Amino acid sequence: xxxxxxxxxxxxxxxxxxxxxHGEEGKISGEISLTGLIKDGKDNDAKLTEYRxxxxxxxxxxxxxxxxxxxxxxxxxxxxxxxxQQYRLEGGRWDAYRLDFKYxxxxxxxxxxxxxxxxxxxxxxLTYATNTPNTNSATWSPFDYSVxxxxxxxxxxxxxxxxxxxxVSVNQQKKTGIYPLGxxxxxxxxxxxxxxxxxxxxxxxxxxxVGYSSKPLSISVNYLYxxxxxxxxxxxxxxxxxxxxxxxxxTLFLAPNNNxxxxxxxxxxxxxxxxxxxxxxSSSRAESSTMLGTSYVTNTTAAxxxxxxxxxxxxxxxxxxxxxxxxxxxxNFVLTSNPFSFFNVKLFYKYxxxxxxxxxxTTTDGANILLNDLFGYRKNTYGLETGFKLPxxxxxxxxxxxIKTERQREDLPKNRDNLFxxxxxxSGLSFMAVKxxxxxxxxxxxxxxxxxxVVDLEPYLRRFDxxxxxxxxxxxxxxxxxxETLSFNVGYRHNKARYTDTILxxxxxxxxxxxxxxxxxxxxxxxxxxxLDLEQRVYNQFQRQTNGVALDPATTPTAVNFNWTSSQTxxxxxxxxxxxxxxxxxxxxxxxxxxxxxxxxxxxxxxxLGAVAxxxxxxxxxxxxxxxxxxxxxxxxxxxxxxxxxxxxxxxTYAYEEYAYDDSQFSSYRYYVSVTxxxxxxxxxxxxxxxxxxxxxxxxxKL
Numbered sequence: 152x153x154x155x156x157x158x159x160x161x162x163x164x165x166x167x168x169x170x171x172x173h174g175e176e177g178k179i180s181g182e183i184s185l186t187g188l189i190k191d192g193k194d195n196d197a198k199l200t201e202y203r204x205x206x207x208x209x210x211x212x213x214x215x216x217x218x219x220x221x222x223x224x225x226x227x228x229x230x231x232x233x234x235x236q237q238y239r240l241e242g243g244r245w246d247a248y249r250l251d252f253k254y255x256x257x258x259x260x261x262x263x264x265x266x267x268x269x270x271x272x273x274x275x276x277l278t279y280a281t282n283t284p285n286t287n288s289a290t291w292s293p294f295d296y297s298v299x300x301x302x303x304x305x306x307x308x309x310x311x312x313x314x315x316x317x318x319v320s321v322n323q324q325k326k327t328g329i330y331p332l333g334x335x336x337x338x339x340x341x342x343x344x345x346x347x348x349x350x351x352x353x354x355x356x357x358x359x360x361v362g363y364s365s366k367p368l369s370i371s372v373n374y375l376y377x378x379x380x381x382x383x384x385x386x387x388x389x390x391x392x393x394x395x396x397x398x399x400x401x402t403l404f405l406a407p408n409n410n411x412x413x414x415x416x417x418x419x420x421x422x423x424x425x426x427x428x429x430x431x432x433s434s435s436r437a438e439s440s441t442m443l444g445t446s447y448v449t450n451t452t453a454a455x456x457x458x459x460x461x462x463x464x465x466x467x468x469x470x471x472x473x474x475x476x477x478x479x480x481x482x483n484f485v486l487t488s489n490p491f492s493f494f495n496v497k498l499f500y501k502y503x504x505x506x507x508x509x510x511x512x513t514t515t516d517g518a519n520i521l522l523n524d525l526f527g528y529r530k531n532t533y534g535l536e537t538g539f540k541l542p543x544x545x546x547x548x549x550x551x552x553x554i555k556t557e558r559q560r561e562d563l564p565k566n567r568d569n570l571f572x573x574x575x576x577x578s579g580l581s582f583m584a585v586k587x588x589x590x591x592x593x594x595x596x597x598x599x600x601x602x603x604x605v606v607d608l609e610p611y612l613r614r615f616d617x618x619x620x621x622x623x624x625x626x627x628x629x630x631x632x633x634x635e636t637l638s639f640n641v642g643y644r645h646n647k648a649r650y651t652d653t654i655l656x657x658x659x660x661x662x663x664x665x666x667x668x669x670x671x672x673x674x675x676x677x678x679x680x681x682x683l684d685l686e687q688r689v690y691n692q693f694q695r696q697t698n699g700v701a702l703d704p705a706t707t708p709t710a711v712n713f714n715w716t717s718s719q720t721x722x723x724x725x726x727x728x729x730x731x732x733x734x735x736x737x738x739x740x741x742x743x744x745x746x747x748x749x750x751x752x753x754x755x756x757x758x759x760l761g762a763v764a765x766x767x768x769x770x771x772x773x774x775x776x777x778x779x780x781x782x783x784x785x786x787x788x789x790x791x792x793x794x795x796x797x798x799x800x801x802x803x804t805y806a807y808e809e810y811a812y813d814d815s816q817f818s819s820y821r822y823y824v825s826v827t828x829x830x831x832x833x834x835x836x837x838x839x840x841x842x843x844x845x846x847x848x849x850x851x852x853k854l
Contacts, residue, residue: 177217177218177219177222178217178218178219179215179216179217179854180215180216180218180854181213181214181215181216181853181854182213182214182851182852182853182854183211183212183213183215183851183852183854184211184212184213184849184850184851184852185209185210185211185849185850186209186210186211186212186847186848186849186850187208187209187847187848187849188205188206188207188208188209188210188845188846188847189207189845189846189847190205190206190207190843190844190845190846191843191844192841192842192843192844193841193842193843194838194840194841194842195262195263195838195839195840195841196260196263196841197260197261197262197263197295197296197297197839198260198810198812198839198840198841199808199810199841199843200258200260201258201259201260201261202257202258202259202260203235203258204230204233204234204235204258205843205845206233208232208233209232210230210231210232210233210236211228211231211232212228212229212230212231213227213228214226214227214228215854221244221245221246221247222242222243222244223242223243223244223245224240224241224242225239225240225241225242226238226239226240226241227239234256234257234258234299235255235256235257235258236255236256237253237254237255237256238253238254238255239251239252239253239254240252243308246310246311246313247309247310247311248307248308248309248310248311249306249307249308249310250305250306250307251304251305251306251307251308252304252305252306253302253303253304253305254301254302254303254304255301255302256299256300256301256302257299257300257302258297258298258299258300259297259298259299259300259328260295260296260297261296261297261298261330261331261835261836262295262296262331262834262835262836262837262839263295263296263297264293264294264295264834265293265294265295265296265331265347265833265834265835265837266288266291266292266293266294266822266833266834267291267292267294267347267833268284268285268286268288268291268292268391268831269284269292269346269347269388269389270292272292272294272329272347273294273329273347273349274349275349275382275383275385275386275387276387276388276400277346277347277386277387277388277389278388278389278400279389279391283391284391284831286823288821288822288823291822294329294347295329296328296329296330296331296347296833296835297328297329298326298327298328298329298330298350299326299327299328300324300325300326301324301325302322302323302324302325303322303323303324304320304321304322304323305320305321305322306318306319306320306321307319307320314363314364314365315361315362315363316360316361316362316363316364317359317360317361317362318358318359318360318362319358319359319360320356320357320358320359321355321356321357321358322354322355322356322357322358323353323354323355323356324352324353324354324356325352325353325354326350326351326352326353327350327351327352328350329347329348329349329350330347330348330350331345331346331347331348331833331835331836332345332346332348332386332403333345333346334346334388334401334403336390336391336392336830337392341392342391342392342829342830342831343829343830343831343832344388344390344391344392344830344831345830345831345832345833345835346386346388346403346833347833348386348403348405349382349383349386351381351382351383352379352380352381352382352406353379353380353382354377354378354379354380355377355378355380356375356376356377356378357374357375357376357377358373358374358375358376359373359374360372360373360374366421367420367421367422368418368419368420368421369418369419369420370416370417370418370419371416371417371418372414372415372416373414373415373416373417374412374413374414374415375411375412375413375414375415375435376410376411376412377410377411377412378409378410378411379406379408379409379410379411380408381405381406381407381408384404384405384406384407384408384441385402385403385404385405386402386403386405387400387401387402387403388400388401388402388403389401391830391831402444404441404442404443404444407439407440407441407475408439408440408441409437409438409439409475410437410438410439411435411436411437411438412435412436413433413434413435413436414433414434414435415431415432415433416430416431416432416433417429417430417431417432418430422488424488424489424490425488425489425490426486426487426488426489426490427486427487427488428484428485428486429483429484429485429486429487430482430483430484430485431481431482431483432481432482432483433479433480433481433482434478434479434480434481435478435479435480435481436476436477436478436479437475437476437477437479438474438475438476439474439475440472440473440474440475441472441473441475442471442472442473443468443470443471443472443473443512466514466515466516467514467515468512468513468514468515469512469513469514470510470512472510473509473510473512474509474510475509475510476507476508476509477505477506477507477508477509477527478505478506478508479503479504479505479506480502480503480504480506481501481502481503481504482500482501482502483499483500483501483502484499484500484501485497485498485499486498486499492540493539493540493541494537494538494539494540495537495538496535496536496537496538497534497535497536497537498534498535499532499533499534499536500531500532500533500534501530501531501532501534502529502530502531502532503529503530503532504527504528504529504530505527505528505529506527507525507526507527507559508525509525511523511525524559524560524561525559526558526559526560527558527559528556528557528558528559528560529556529557530554530555530556530557531554531555532552532553532554532555533552533553533554534550534551534552534553535550535551536548536549536550537549537550543577543579544577544578544579545575545576545577546575546576546577546578547573547574547575548572548573548574548575548576548588549572549573549574550570550571550572550573551569551570551571551572552568552569552570552572553567553568553569553570554566554567554568554570555567555568556568556617558617560617561599561600562598562599562600562609562612562613562614562617563596563597563598563599563613563614563617563618564597564599565596565597566594566595566596566597566617567594567595567596568592568593568594568595569592569593570590570591570592570593571590571591571592572588572589572590572591573588573589573590574586574587574588574589574626575587575588582631582632582633582634583629583630583631583632584629584630585627585628585629585630586626586627586628586629587626587627588624588625588626588627589623589624589625589626590622590623590624590626591621591622591623591624592620592621592622592624593620593621594618594619594620594621594622595619596617596618596619596652598613598652600612605702605703606702607699607702608655608695608697608702611654611655611695611702611703611704612654612655612656613650613652613653613654613655613656614656615650615653615656615657618650618652618653618656618657619650619651619652619653620648620649620650620651621648621649621651622646622647622648622649623645623646623647624644624645624646624647625643625644625645626642626643626644627642627643627644628640628641628642628643629641629642636671636672636673637669637670637671637672638669638670638671639667639668639669639670640666640667640668640669641666641667642664642665642666642667643663643664643665643666644662644663644664644665645661645662645663645664646660646661646662646663647659647660647661647662648660648661653693654693654704655693655694655695655704656692656693656694657690657691657692658691658692658693659691660688660689660690660691661687661688661689662686662687662688662689663685663686663687664684664685664686665683665684665685665686666682666683666684666685667682667683668680668681668682668683669681669682675733675736676732676733676734676736677730677731677732677733678730678731679728679729679730680727680728680729680730680731681726681727681728681729682725682726682727683725683726684723684724684725684726684748685723685724685725686721686722686723687720687721687722687723688719688720688721689718689719689720689721690718690719691716691717691718691719692716692717692718692719693714693716694714694715694716694717695712695713695714695715696711696712696713696714696715697711697712698711698712700712707761708759708760708761708763709763710760710763710764710766713758713759713760713761713763714759715756715757715758715759716756716757716759717754717755717756717757718754718755719752719753719754719755719779720752720753720754720755721750721751721752721779721780722750722751722752723748723749723750724747724748724749724750725746725747725748725749726746726747727744727745727746727747728744728745729742729743729744729745730742730743730744737794738793738794739791739792739793739794740791740792741789741790741791741792742788742789742790742791742792743788743789744787744788745785745786745787745788746784746785746786747783747784747785747786748783748784749782749783749784750780750781750782750783751781752778752779752780752781753775753776753777753778753779753781754775754776754779755775756771756774756775756776757771758771758774776815777815778813778814778815778818779814779815780814781812781813781814782810782811782812782813783809783810783811784808784809784810785807785808785809786806786807786808786809787806787807787808788804788805788806789804789805789806790802790803790804790805791803791804797853798852798853798854799850799851799852799853800850800851800852800853801848801849801850801851802847802848802849802851803846803847803848803849804845804846804847804848804849805844805845805846806844806845806846806847807842807843807844807845808841808842808843808845809841809842809843810839810840810841810842811840812838812839812840817836817837817838820832820834820837820838822834
């Protein structure tokens with residue numbers, strides 16, 4: 152609160168000084184608002200307020216401006232006293248300099264009233280007092296999964312020596328709170344533990360730019376330095392997979408401290424034939440260093456315990472510290488030209504190179520020797536875009552991109568993309584425009600995994616991010632505005648992708664999208680508006696279940712080695728309707744609106760077992776997921792606004808919002824699952840559904 156009060160006091164002090172010194176000569180204007188909020192809701196407040204603050208209370212805001220000749224000062228405030236509050240103080244002299252200061256907050260609420268058997272939530276040490284954790288979740292301690300971001304920024308811009316300029320800004324972003332992270336009780340495999348992890352992130356940024364901007368040349372040099380600090384950097388926790396009385400602590404390593412430098416040169420020059428050449432050249436380096444763990448928990452079965460006597464299994468590392476270093480170079484060159492009224496063209500080349508020169512660590516774990524892979528890649532993009540004005544009010548657009556990608560990656564180290572795009576627009580009628588388009592992508596890839604004999608599924612897997620693919624996209628839209636007070640738009644988009652070389656993995660996908668919106672000023676006192684969005688996504692996979700013996704998908708299926716398919720479908724429907732009604736023109740207006748979005752998701756699984764019977768208790772129907780990320784969100788808003796005087800406005804708002812979520816993975820939710828079946832959960836993301844009624848009364852006063 153001290154920081155917030157200091158911001159407000161500083162702003163008011165600056166304005167007071169200007170008002171006192173220049174009050175007779177300068178001009179002060181602005182507005183002040185005050186809003187009272189009351190709500191009545193059920194169920195999950197965290198989802199309701201995921202990125203916002205809705206609670207009973209009063210908050211204020213507004214803006215004040217002072218101006219005299221070329222001097223000016225502005226202060227803006229929003230949601231004062233709430234977790235979404237924002238402040239800005241800006242001032243300077245036009246065409247000479249400008250000072251700017253900003254402060255804002257935003258919450259990210261995940262789950263309220265989560266539960267855990269751990270003590271020490273909110274610290275870097277999680278523990279419990281007894282030999283084994285309490286499995287009665289009804290007696291666990293509640294806490295909130297919530298992270299708050301505070302952002303503070305100051306900047307200075309100098310234009311005094313036009314056409315030269317200097318910009319400098321500093322920024323600090325702090326994130327604090329509790330975030331859910333998962334850990335394995337034993338490795339490999341073992342129980343899962345959901346940990347309320349303490350987050351204490353601080354990011355400091357410094358940006359500086361020096362530039363020259365005048366015809367025909369503009370150029371700037373920009374520098375960015377960013378420093379990230381992660382408090383303790385670790386989350387220590389007592390592991391419930393151990394039964395030792397010494398309360399041995401395990402460690403979860405969080406995001407490491409790091410530094411980032413970037414220098415960027417941008418420029419452009421105007422050329423004959425209405426042409427311009429632009430460049431953007433940048434180089435950056437990211438560095439971090441972190442300590443590595445040298446042990447994991449293992450389970451040795453013993454007759455004295457159904458969990459087992461736990462011990463530490465050591466591993467040896469060639470270096471106990473990992474030094475990360477990634478260098479990135481990015482070069483862009485663009486030439487645009489409009490030599491004739493009926494023709495324009497754009498040529499461009501982009502080069503992107505990410506070089507990973509981090510430490511490679513040799514890990515020795517018994518007979519297993521592992522070496523961490525580095526990941527870098529290089530991408531070259533060549534492009535051409537053209538536009539032609541044709542007779543009869545047609546406009547043709549065509550584009551081609553060739554992209555070559557090379558990666559430090561074993562399975563798919565190279566891609567070659569050919570992307571064609573063509574579009575046609577007709578505007579032969581003054582009240583209508585029609586657009587159609589087609590895009591085709593052909594992606595070739597080089598597959599590099601070879602194993603003889605085959606020891607895993609890698610020779611058959613084709614990961615969809617880089618697998619060979621063909622994709623067709625069709626687009627069409629219609630804009631009609633038959634009269635000045637009526638307009639509507641209709642659009643459709645179809646996308647079909649085929650993974651042409653995939654054996655195991657994503658085999659094809661299809662996306663269909665339809666949208667419609669309308670705006671009609673039916674009367675000077677009455678306006679209607681609305682929209683409709685429909686979307687369907689289908690993703691098909693072909694995969695294999697194996698115990699590590701029969702790996703080839705062509706092998707005759709058995710009860711433990713067989714292929715399976717999945718078809719994932721997501722249907723989304725959204726609409727909005729509303730009206731603006733002037734009950735008393737210039738005095739009393741009424742706004743009514745209703746918005747709704749609904750998503751139905753499901754996954755249809757099929758076991759390809761042939762004559763082999765399905766496992767006991769399973770059928771081709773009950774293995775499906777009937778609800779996957781299915782949700783419904785509805786809201787209704789009614790607002791009446793009364794212009795009491797020229798400077799005072801009163802508004803009253805009622806809003807109702809309802810959110811219902813259904814997902815198979817959350818059905819029959821349990822906090823504690825036996826060690827042999829799963830582990831310990833805390834309720835993160837559980838039951839996000841809610842219903843809420845909100846009332847607001849606002850007053851706005853103009854100075």
